[in-house]
Amino acid sequence: MGKVMKLYIKYFASVRDMMGKDSEVIDIDTNLTVFGLWETLTLNLKSDMKVMFAVNHEYVGKDFKLKHGDEIAFFPPVTGG
Amino acid sequence: MGKVMKLYIKYFASVRDMMGKDSEVIDIDTNLTVFGLWETLTLNLKSDMKVMFAVNHEYVGKDFKLKHGDEIAFFPPVTGG
Amino acid sequence: MKIEIIDEKFDPWQSLVDYKRDELQNNPKIGASSVFLGTMRDFNEGDEVESMELEHYPGMTEKYLTDIVNNAIKKYKIIDGLVMHRVGHLNPTDPIVIVATWSEHRDNAFNATRAIMESLKVEAPFWKKEDTGKGFRWVKPAASQETTESTNEI
């Protein structure tokens, strides 16, 4: 068990609808990737929803390693313009 | 010698400068192409100027046959916009 | 440069004129301005649309719009760029987004405005939810826009 880190999580659009909340703050084990976090958060959900990951306002790949204090956002493909 | 026809001729931009006038009306032999007319009008001029031909407000090729009452315009490549 | 997220109905042309008056009016190096305006239609994917909610990610959206315009300034050597984008409740004919670029020659402005719009469509975190009168639905991106490095099916 590594050190515990605090993560600030945000959900947008259809991901927020699925999660039933727009944000949460969690304390979790270190050495977690963004996709690992997503799997943890959605363990009990069945969905084929496409999701994008952003950490501290930057898109990241699924293997991006999280660190203490990160703001992580999960959302569907964007539809602006 | 064919029938005589009346032609209304206009010059624009650098072609007008070269011709020293902006328009003229001439009576001329029939069976003349637009390029034939241009050669006639510029017989005494030396110039490598590019010229475009329009008859009755339509671009035409050099072999376009003129008829009585046509409005013919000679001008350099256009530079609008 | 101007990047703005607007939460109430706006007049895109007036915004453009105001910005131009302040920043660009007397710049005689500008030969070309290219402007794109996106407005809300009353139909989408074969259905009538009565109204729309536009959501964004405050902070990240502004950051990406700024990066997108800065990239266009570098790549297309434009003089300046502007993006203004609505969020909140929209009705048909309401302006959604205005993109403008200014350059010496037309090719650069045309290409830059187009590039900004295409990047905005796939990178800027905005989401549309439509009210079709029969209920609400999240708008799906065009097929060509569905994949990025960080998109995953779960």
Next chain:
Amino acid sequence: MKIEIIDEKFDPWQSLVDYKRDELQNNPKIGASSVFLGTMRDFNEGDEVESMELEHYPGMTEKYLTDIVNNAIKKYKIIDGLVMHRVGHLNPTDPIVIVATWSEHRDNAFNATRAIMESLKVEAPFWKKEDTGKGFRWVKPAASQETTESTNEI
């Protein structure tokens, strides 16, 4: 459609807003508007330019602009198009030409506005004469625009 040749300084955005208010304001089928504005620079081909005279061929110019916009309406399935072009005496920063198109989707409006500008540059009978401070000179077209069926060297 609006085609206009203007012989005094004009406000292109105001003209656009006025036209849109009259003709297009309440058309909820429009999702995209693409606008190009050409303005006079104070330099060209490496020289300073103090002012410019813009000449046209009354009748033929309007005819070609109308044809160009009609072709774009057909080819790109746009809803409407506008071209306004200055003639007469112009100073740096003065608007020269505004082209606007309206369509359902952005691709069509972008392509139509671009196509109208490119056609206008090679087909519409306008000619520019610049005052460089050292004298007047007729502007030469870009190399790519120099040949058409009816161009001949004499």
